[in-house]
Ligand code: 5AD
């Protein structure tokens with residue numbers, strides 16, 4: 435059992451009611467606790483945040499890191515740390531299993547370091563059965579919170595430090611968006627930017643609307659202000675994040691479309707590249723295609739989840755488009771932006787999927803010729819409509835289809851890779867090459883990876899690079915001095 439901490443500085447009457455002031459107040463208290471504990475330990479307290487799942491979670495983790503650093507914790511590479519947080523995902527069952535498995539390892543660390551704190555947050559914590567299981571069998575976890583109250587992290591740390599038992603704070607939903615909390619970016623030159631939270635689509639297989647709540651958009655002026663600050667701090671590329679960015683702005687007091695938001699962001703001086711994720715085909719407007727066509731900053735890459743190529747399955751999936759509509763959309767986009775890279779998500783083995791349905795998916799894959807595709811085996815998520823559907827497809831059938839799809843996707847990607855060989859294109863240099871320190875690694879606007887001779891001074895800058903050769907899925911090139 436951890437030792438309860440108490441400071442006499444908390445005058446509860448003084449706790450600010452408004453955010454983010456309230457959280458800064460708790461950060462001061464947490465800072466005092468962390469200092470006290472570090473003195474006792476004789477060295478700074480360490481932390482490690484482990485992120486599972488999507489880019490949304492990655493961005494949330496940067497917010498957790500921002501607060502932990504603000505209150506005096508020092509980041510460490512290992513999970514053998516004084517404070518470990520798992521920011522969890524629950525989109526597929528195996529994501530959950532991974533977390534339970536790794537908690538066992540954390541418990542062994544905690545036995546040797548009784549002051550260690552273990553926190554769990556993110557989508558998986560929004561599932562009541564998960565929290566029950568943790569309460570029952572994982573008593574060594576100190577803090578559990580969800581996706582809606584992540585902004586309260588500082589306050590929750592203080593509550594947990596002052597308590598002898600598990601602190602649990604899960605909200606069902608919220609309409610609250612708290613701005614201006616500390617964030618620690620992983621990369622100095624690029625950043626995710628949340629433009630909206632939640633999802634209203636209720637695709638029948640998907641748990642996200644249940645764990646991330648209803649759709650809510652950030653005010654455009656807050657988004658612009660954040661990006662302006664990021665640019666002033668060295669960021670040249672932003673990734674606008676939302677479960678369905680194409681429905682951005684619908685619930686704002688002064689509604690605004692995603693295409694209009696993009697045009698505003700485009701005006702920000704010093705910002706070089708704009709990416710966004712994820713686009714739902716049903717909401718992708720002609721206005722957006724037009725804006726992409728004329729933009730100098732929006733990257734020529736579109737992630738457009740297909741999920742299935744069968745109109746029958748798409749209907750049961752509640753996707754609100756059919757195969758023909760999807761193919762027409764792809765045509766329209768390719769006509770407007772000819773060299774755009776297209777990527778997708780595909781689910782294999784949705785309940786009732788027949789060989790014919792699966793062949794429709796293969797047909798779309800062959801027609802669209804994706805630059806790459808994330809392929810998933812359908813995972814039954816309790817509480818979603820699909821989980822209750824009869825006719826779940828047999829495991830061996832799904833596996834066999836999955837392998838066939840993967841092979842086809844990879845064959846096409848391999849054929850498509852290399853089409854830019856010989857061209858000189860802008861590359862944002864991201865890091866020193868992992869295997870060869872005389873090289874740097876960067877990305878084209880279409881997201882392809884490029885390796886070239888260079889040094890650390892180039893990181894975060896954009897260079898014209900001649901793409902000399904394509905090896906597998908990446909290019910090798912060199913800076914074009916001309
Ligand atoms: N099973 C398998 N894949 C899923 N996805 C979402 N829910 C499930 C599920 N129950 C996939 C979708 C989505 C991606 C993020 O995860 O393809 O686009």
Ligand code: SF4
Nearest residue numbers: 633635636637640642
């Ligand atoms: Fe899930 Fe569909 Fe919402 Fe994407 S759009 S998060 S797949 S419900």
